[in-house]
Amino acid sequence: MNYEAVIGLEVHVQVRTNSKIFTRVAAGYGHAENTLTDPVILALPGALPVMNKAALDAIIKAGLLLGCEIAPVCKWDRKHYFYPDSPKNYQISQYDQPMCRGGAVEIELPGPARNVMGEHKKIPLTRIHLEEDVGKLNHGAAESLVDYNRAGTPLMEIVSEPAMHTAEEAFAFLTSLRATMVYGGISDCDMEKGQLRCDANISVRPTGQTTLGTKVELKNLNSISFVRDGIAHEIKRQIALLERGGTVEQETRDYDGQTGLSQSLRSKEMAHDYRYFPDPDLMPVKVDEAWKARLRAECPELPFEKQRRFAASHQLPYTLTSVLVWDKALADYFEEAASLAGPGRAQAVGNWIVNDLLRELGGAKLEVGQAKVRPAHVAALVQLVEAGTVLANAAKEIFIEMFATGETPEAIAGRRGLNAAPADAGELELWCRDAIAANAKALAEFKAGKDSAINAFKGPVMKAAKGKADPKLVDSTLRRLLAAS
Amino acid sequence: MAAELFFQTIAELGALLDSRKLSSAELTRAVIARTKAVDGRVHAFNSFDEAGALASAAASDARRAAGQARGPLDGIPVGLKDVIAAAGQPLTASSKILANYVSPYDATVTARLKGAGAVVWGRLNCDEFAMGSSTENSAFGPASNPWDLARVPGGSSGGSAAAVAGGELIAALGSDTGGSIRQPAALCGVVGLKPTYGLVSRYGLVAFASSLDQIGPLARTVEDAALVLGAIAGHDPLDSTSFQADIPDYHAGLKQKKGPWRIGIPKEYFGTGLDPAVGAAVEAAIAFYRSQGCEIKEVSLPHTQYCLDTYYIIATAEASSNLARFDGIRYGHRASGAKDVVDLYFQSRAEGFGPEVKRRIILGTYVLSSGYYDAYYLRAQKVRTLIRQDFLSAYREVDALLTPTSPTPAFKLGEKFDPLALYLCDIYTIGVNLAGLPALSLPCGFTPAGLPIGLQLIGQPFRESELLAMAHTYEQAHDWHRRHPAL
Numbered sequence: 001m002n003y004e005a006v007i008g009l010e011v012h013v014q015v016r017t018n019s020k021i022f023t024r025v026a027a028g029y030g031h032a033e034n035t036l037t038d039p040v041i042l043a044l045p046g047a048l049p050v051m052n053k054a055a056l057d058a059i060i061k062a063g064l065l066l067g068c069e070i071a072p073v074c075k076w077d078r079k080h081y082f083y084p085d086s087p088k089n090y091q092i093s094q095y096d097q098p099m100c101r102g103g104a105v106e107i108e109l110p111g112p113a114r115n116v117m118g119e120h121k122k123i124p125l126t127r128i129h130l131e132e133d134v135g136k137l138n139h140g141a142a143e144s145l146v147d148y149n150r151a152g153t154p155l156m157e158i159v160s161e162p163a164m165h166t167a168e169e170a171f172a173f174l175t176s177l178r179a180t181m182v183y184g185g186i187s188d189c190d191m192e193k194g195q196l197r198c199d200a201n202i203s204v205r206p207t208g209q210t211t212l213g214t215k216v217e218l219k220n221l222n223s224i225s226f227v228r229d230g231i232a233h234e235i236k237r238q239i240a241l242l243e244r245g246g247t248v249e250q251e252t253r254d255y256d257g258q259t260g261l262s263q264s265l266r267s268k269e270m271a272h273d274y275r276y277f278p279d280p281d282l283m284p285v286k287v288d289e290a291w292k293a294r295l296r297a298e299c300p301e302l303p304f305e306k307q308r309r310f311a312a313s314h315q316l317p318y319t320l321t322s323v324l325v326w327d328k329a330l331a332d333y334f335e336e337a338a339s340l341a342g343p344g345r346a347q348a349v350g351n352w353i354v355n356d357l358l359r360e361l362g363g364a365k366l367e368v369g370q371a372k373v374r375p376a377h378v379a380a381l382v383q384l385v386e387a388g389t390v391l392a393n394a395a396k397e398i399f400i401e402m403f404a405t406g407e408t409p410e411a412i413a414g415r416r417g418l419n420a421a422p423a424d425a426g427e428l429e430l431w432c433r434d435a436i437a438a439n440a441k442a443l444a445e446f447k448a449g450k451d452s453a454i455n456a457f458k459g460p461v462m463k464a465a466k467g468k469a470d471p472k473l474v475d476s477t478l479r480r481l482l483a484a485s
Numbered sequence: 486m487a488a489e490l491f492f493q494t495i496a497e498l499g500a501l502l503d504s505r506k507l508s509s510a511e512l513t514r515a516v517i518a519r520t521k522a523v524d525g526r527v528h529a530f531n532s533f534d535e536a537g538a539l540a541s542a543a544a545s546d547a548r549r550a551a552g553q554a555r556g557p558l559d560g561i562p563v564g565l566k567d568v569i570a571a572a573g574q575p576l577t578a579s580s581k582i583l584a585n586y587v588s589p590y591d592a593t594v595t596a597r598l599k600g601a602g603a604v605v606w607g608r609l610n611c612d613e614f615a616m617g618s619s620t621e622n623s624a625f626g627p628a629s630n631p632w633d634l635a636r637v638p639g640g641s642s643g644g645s646a647a648a649v650a651g652g653e654l655i656a657a658l659g660s661d662t663g664g665s666i667r668q669p670a671a672l673c674g675v676v677g678l679k680p681t682y683g684l685v686s687r688y689g690l691v692a693f694a695s696s697l698d699q700i701g702p703l704a705r706t707v708e709d710a711a712l713v714l715g716a717i718a719g720h721d722p723l724d725s726t727s728f729q730a731d732i733p734d735y736h737a738g739l740k741q742k743k744g745p746w747r748i749g750i751p752k753e754y755f756g757t758g759l760d761p762a763v764g765a766a767v768e769a770a771i772a773f774y775r776s777q778g779c780e781i782k783e784v785s786l787p788h789t790q791y792c793l794d795t796y797y798i799i800a801t802a803e804a805s806s807n808l809a810r811f812d813g814i815r816y817g818h819r820a821s822g823a824k825d826v827v828d829l830y831f832q833s834r835a836e837g838f839g840p841e842v843k844r845r846i847i848l849g850t851y852v853l854s855s856g857y858y859d860a861y862y863l864r865a866q867k868v869r870t871l872i873r874q875d876f877l878s879a880y881r882e883v884d885a886l887l888t889p890t891s892p893t894p895a896f897k898l899g900e901k902f903d904p905l906a907l908y909l910c911d912i913y914t915i916g917v918n919l920a921g922l923p924a925l926s927l928p929c930g931f932t933p934a935g936l937p938i939g940l941q942l943i944g945q946p947f948r949e950s951e952l953l954a955m956a957h958t959y960e961q962a963h964d965w966h967r968r969h970p971a972l
Contacts, residue, residue, distance in 0.1 A: 039590050043810040045583065046570045046592055046689040050725050078806055080853075082830055089809035144826075146814070275853035277862055280695035280803055282725050 002207040003242070005235040006215075007170050007200060008126075008162035009227075011177060012155055013187045014133060014195040015058040020152035021132050022049030022092060022282075027153045029193045036149040043087035048281050051076075055154035058186045059099045059130045060287065061295045062156060065184050065302065066125060068103030070292055074130075074285040079274045084146050085134040093131035093157075095276040100128035105160070105180070106304050107172035115319045120304070123173050124161040131155050150194070156186075162201065162212065167232040174198060174224050179303050183328050191223050198227050203248070204238045213238070214248040218255050218262065226257035233260060306331055314338060314346035323354045329368045333357075337375035341382045348382045352399065360403040372406030373399070381409040388470040394418040425473075431464040432457065432477045436485060446482055454478055491519045491652035492969050495709040498655065499557045502549060509549070509560030512655075513542035513604050516562045520607070520653040523972045528628045529638075529648035531567045531608045532575050538562065538606035545602050557712045557736070559602030564657040566645045567608040568615050569700065570689035571595045578691045579623035580613045582811045582818045582837025592689020593724065594658060594700050594717040601716040607654065610644030613839045614808065615660055615693045617641050618668055618910040619901065622841045627898055630673060631970040632936055636895040639669030639910075645703045646673035650937075651972055656704040656713050660690055662697045663796055664890075664914025667926035670703055671890035671939020674928045674965065676710045676956070677703045679914075681946045682921035683728035685714075686721030692807040694800035695726075697918040706966050707927060707956040711735040714949060733950050742954035748774055749784035749883035754913050760893040766930030766938040767889045773959060774887070782883055786875040791868050792916045793908060798852050798865035799919070804842075805849030811837065844904065873920040880945050885955055888913050890926040890939035913941060923949050927956045928965035937965070 020027045023040035039047035056074055063070050077095035104122040111118035135151040137144050158177065164170050178189040178196060189196040198221045203213035218234050221227040233255070238248050253262040301309070303325040310321045310331075324334050334353050338346040357378070361371060381398060384390045390398060390413050401412045413419050435457040436443055442456035454475070461474050490498070490512060501507035517535055524530050545560035554560075565571060568578050570588035572595075577583045591599070598605050612622035620643025621627040628643045630636040631651035638647040642659025646669035649657050659666040661679035670677025678701045685700045692698060702713035715735045721727045750771065755764065775781050813819035813833030820832030838846070852861035879886065891910060901907045917924040922943055929940035940959070944952035960966060 042815055044590070044816070045576055045578065045586070045588070045691040045810075046568075046687075048688050048692075048724050050723060080806060080809060082809065082812065082827075084812075084814045084826060087810065087815060089812055090806055273855045275806075275850065275855070275858075277802060277806070277853055277858065280726075281692075 001243075003204045003239045004207045004209075005165055005202060005204045006162045006212055007164040007166075007202050007231060009160045009164070009170060009173060010199045010201070011158040011160075011174065012197040013062075013158060013181055013189060015055050015130075015154035015156060016185070016187050017052055017054045017058065017154055019052055019054075021052050021055045021130070021154035022152060025152075028149070031149055033145075033147040034149060037151075041087065041148050041152045049092060049279075051282060051285065052154065055130060056099070056285065056287075057295060058154065059128060059156050060292060061184050061299060062158075062181065062186050063100030063103060063128055064292065064296050064299050065180055066100070066103035066105060066128070068100035068125065068128060070287060071097055071099050071101070072287060073097065074099055074287060076279040076282040076284075077276045078279045079131075079276055081272050081274060083134075084144070085137050085151070087135065087148060087151055091131055091134065092279055092282070094129035098127040098129035101126070103128075105173055105177050106302075107169060107176050108304070109168060109172055117318045117322070121169070123163050123169070126159040126161050128156055128158045131157060162203075167228045167235065170200060170231050171224060171228040174227055176303070178224070179326055183300050183302060197222070200227065200231050200234075202231060202234045202238070204235060204242065214250050216248060216250070217252040219252055219265065220254050222257060226255065229257065229260060230255035230262065234262060237262070300328065314350075316347060316350050320347070320350040320354050323358070324350060327368060333368050333375055337378040340376050340379035342379075345379075345382050345386065348386070349378055352378050352382065356396070356399045357403070360400065364403075371403065373402040374406070377402050377406075377409060384409055384413070388472060389413070390418055391468065392471070428461070428465065428469060428473065428477055429481070431461045432474070432481050434464070435460040436478070436481060443482070443485065454482065488967070488969065489519075489652060490515045491655070492705075493655070494705050495557060495561050495655055495712050496706070498561060502560050503554070505549075509542040509545040509604060510539065512560065513538050513562050513606070516606075516652075516654060520648075523631075523651055524653060526629060526634055526972065527631055527647050527651050527653065528626055529610055529644040529651060529653055530564075531577055531579060531610050531623075531625055531644070533607040534574060538604050541599075541604040541606070545604060548602065555600070555602035556716075558598065558716050561603050561655050562606050563598055563603045563713070564607035564609045564645065564648055564654040565595065565605060566611050566615075566642050566657065566659045568611060568660055568691040568693075569595060569658055570691075571605060575608055576691065577608070577625070578614045579611050579625055580837065580839065580842070581624045582834070584624070584818065586817055588689075590689065593686035593721045595689060597717050598658075603716070607648070609642070609648055609657055609659075611659075611665075612641035612643070613842050614691065614804070615641040615662055615665055615698075616804070616841050616845055618664070618907050619896075619898075620644060620669070621898065622839055624839055629898070630895045631972055632674065633895065633934075636897050636936070637672070639672035639891070639895065641665040641669075642677070642703065643669045646670050646675055646677065649673070649675045649703050649705060650970060652969065656702055656709055658700055658713070658717070659703050660693070660698055660700050661914075661918065662693050662800060663918050664911040666701045666703060667914050667924060667939065667941060668891050668910060670926040671941075672895040672937065674931075674937030674968070674970075675703055675705060676707050676925065676927045676966070677701065678710045678714060678925045678949070678953075679917065679923065680714065680718065680949060681728070681923040682918075683726055684718050684923070684947060684949065686724040686727045688721055688723040692803075694803040695807060696803060697796075697800055699918075707925075707953055707960045708736065708739060710925070711739055711953045711957075714953075718949075728947065730947065735950055735953055738950035739954050739957045742951055744955065744958060745778035745780065746774070746884040746951075746955055747780040747782060747882065749782050749879050749886045751786045751789070751879070751886055751888060752783050753786050753789035754888040758892050758909065758912075759889060760932075762930075762932040763889050763891070763893065763938050767887070767940055770929045770940045770959065771887060773962065777958065784879045784883060784886070786872075786879060786916065788868065788871045788875050789916060792872060792919060793912060795865045795868045795872065795919060796911075796915045797848065797908065798861050799869065801845040801849030802853050802862050803849070805846045805853065808838075808842070808846055813837070841904065869919050872916055876916070876920045876922060876943070884945070885952060886943040888941045888943065890914065890941040894932050894934075894936035894938060917943055922946060923952055925952055925956050927960060929959070929963070930965060931968070
């Protein structure tokens with residue numbers, strides 16, 4: 001029998017704010033234990049929460065970016081459960097009136113080859129709500145310690161519809177969602193720092209069945225690869241179970257990315273009664289059209305939109321757009337350089353960025369914003385090459401030096417004598433004649449109408465010229481001689 | 486003959502301090518001496534910091550000597566109900582679970598009193614977590630009524646009322662969730678004001694029922710209550726439920742606001758269970774206002790019969806949530822020998838909370854449970870809206886309402902074992918909290934046995950000035966507030 005998996009994701013994204021969601025103490029990562037605390041965070045008697053407007057701004061912005069319906073009122077509820085990581089033993093969250101409903105995450109599935117665009121889909125969202133993060137327990141042999149630095153960090157819970165069917169789709173969903181959050185300046189989404197955390201609800205059913213199978217919640221998917229691997233493993237586990245004639249139990253399972261195995265954490269019978277009720281300490285906050293309009297104005301173009309625009313307006317190939325658009329700083333870098341370089345040079349600019357700049361950045365372990373070589377340098381280099389002032393090999397050297405020093409390409413070429421000294425026209429013609437004479441096969445092919453056969457002559461010419469020949473002049477000379485042969 | 490120093494009012498003492506006939510140090514020492522003399526019998530205090538009080542008094546005297554006195558409260562000893570935080574002082578909520586807890590920070594009201602120069606001294610006994618109407622629910626033993634030590638001072642701010650009545654303090658702060666300032670004020674013969682919900686910051690008040698709790702003053706006179714209210718009222722950025730408005734000069738308002746007022750008498754507040762002596766004293770107060778040219782009008786608050794049920798659903802639901810933080814993990818009582826974290830919670834809370842607190846946590850947990858929320862909590866909130874509308878409708882015809890504060894005078898310690906009988910003590914005060922209104926209790930007579938009787942005036946939202954002026958008018962024509970218990 002064939003089976004189909006149904007997958008829904010619950011993604012927690014920490015919102016990047018200066019202070020915590022209900023008090024003025026700073027939010028942050030990597031500080032000494034229990035230093036980012038105050039009476040509110042520690043839930044001391046008498047402490048009261050006061051909402052951080054920046055956190056509300058962030059979730060509204062997230063909702064606008066994902067096409068959600070934004071609630072007219074931000075309402076807070078208390079969710080009760082006793083655990084030492086939760087200082088009040090209730091979490092301030094949003095229950096029946098989430099800030100955002102609906103919306104979707106656009107994803108791209110892997111294409112048939114790396115350089116070919118894959119299928120695009122929109123995965124619908126159920127809701128996004130805002131809540132406070134909890135503290136962190138550190139379990140020792142004899143005792144457990146709790147660090148409340150993370151407690152009270154604003155946290156968005158993004159819930160997808162059960163609308164994905166493969167681990168690849170879930171992977172693509174998280175990749176796209178993360179890029180959207182980073183683009184919007186909503187979160188850094190560093191999974192190692194717990195800024196993005198994912199649980200998956202997974203069920204399988206015989207292909208063609210419309211009702212859902214029993215779902216299992218998979219927790220602790222601590223990297224995007226673990227999400228893919230964990231889901232793939234769980235789908236296989238459930239199918240194997242059904243094939244053996246077993247039944248899937250509704251439970252929560254813990255995935256271990258190191259071993260690739262999962263184990264049961266708790267069954268449905270242990271489900272909590274959270275006793276939600278509206279938090280009487282926090283007044284509902286009205287979100288009017290002007291508020292939304294202000295945030296809408298701050299919303300950036302998303303990666304896929306940018307990719308479509310780059311392809312349409314700059315005629316960039318997928319191999320370039322698929323690299324350029326995922327890092328907003330890189331895309332901005334490209335746009336600035338392409339604009340400075342002038343019309344018709346976008347692809348050359350894109351090539352320099354995708355091939356050379358990224359290689360150098362990777363080697364130096366730098367972000368694009370830290371590069372000494374600026375968009376104006378790349379634009380100038382493209383123009384120099386086009387004008388024949390510097391030749392291709394020299395340009396590669398110049399780029400590496402620009403990256404290291406931040407000097408202009410003109411300065412480097414001048415200082416290092418890398419300007420093209422075009423070969424003597426007469427000498428060039430001799431080399432061309434020799435090359436044509438030495439390759440009768442290519443000559444026949446060219447005569448037969450295969451234009452690319454001309455390239456077979458260029459290599460020997462450039463070799464004879466020791467690289468110091470203007471490719472355009474070589475081309476035109478060869479064509480003149482070939483036409484006469 | 487002038488009253489003993491410790492029985493004088495803020496206004497009287499302010500005049501003595503300003504004219505240098507008295508220093509804050511002398512006054513504070515007199516109050517401390519009085520407390521030491523009588524508190525063994527009254528047990529109004531859970532604890533006090535004598536050295537801290539004397540240091541504050543000395544600082545006040547230095548300011549006054551330098552011509553930098555901060556106003557009418559500068560140098561006046563004022564106490565806090567033991568649910569209001571003061572930095573470096575115990576904050577027990579009269580509970581075993583917080584018996585050893587010291588607050589690291591000031592409540593906003595505490596900071597404002599200190600800012601006004603008051604000598605903030607003493608932690609005042611109350612029912613555990615402000616749950617009760619007699620102060621018998623204190624884990625540290627009940628307080629007594631200074632007028633009859635065999636009787637309760639009321640509650641839950643019983644220590645605050647008893648301390649002011651007994652001359653152990655000049656004024657105090659209490660908190661009022663269902664009558665916890667007004668009822669003990671009535672039973673002890675002092676003035677107690679519950680402000681409009683949102684007028685006074687709750688930051689630093691140990692939460693009982695967040696949507697009902699308000700801090701307010703207990704004082705000897707309406708004028709003193711106005712002075713204390715003026716110091717503590719006003720918007721606080723640390724409390725989202727605090728109201729953003731300019732605060733009027735309540736003290737100046739006492740003389741500026743003049744009647745005659747249209748006063749409503751809610752017929753539901755004069756039913757069975759009203760002590761005849763209380764009824765007679767309140768009738769006499771009505772006659773007084775009529776004699777002043779006020780229009781007296783019977784009004785109806787038809788949903789009054791639902792107040793008690795509504796209150797005990799909403800208050801306990803919020804309490805069950807607010808008290809979840811007392812778990813023995815970060816502070817407070819922690820049981821020893823627990824097997825695991827769940828056991829630690831069970832044991833710490835079983836040992837730390839008293840029976841009334843447990844009763845309310847269980848009730849509140851129940852009404853919030855899945856499947857019961859709509860039937861109880863949600864419905865109670867709807868009834869609450871109707872109760873508030875009752876009051877607001879009445880205010881289309883009248884300026885204020887007049888009722889007894891408590892159906893009976895102070896009862897005997899140990900007399901009311903049945904929790905429901907105790908809950909009935911608050912039937913005239915609870916509606917005010919549900920509706921979020923300001924209300925004040927002031928002395929309006931004594932029973933034949935010499936127990937004080939309280940008159941409740943209920944005002945319109947954020948119209949405390951009007952309410953205080955109305956009470957002041959009565960007080961000016963009577964001398965109940967000049968009587969003091971013999972201790």
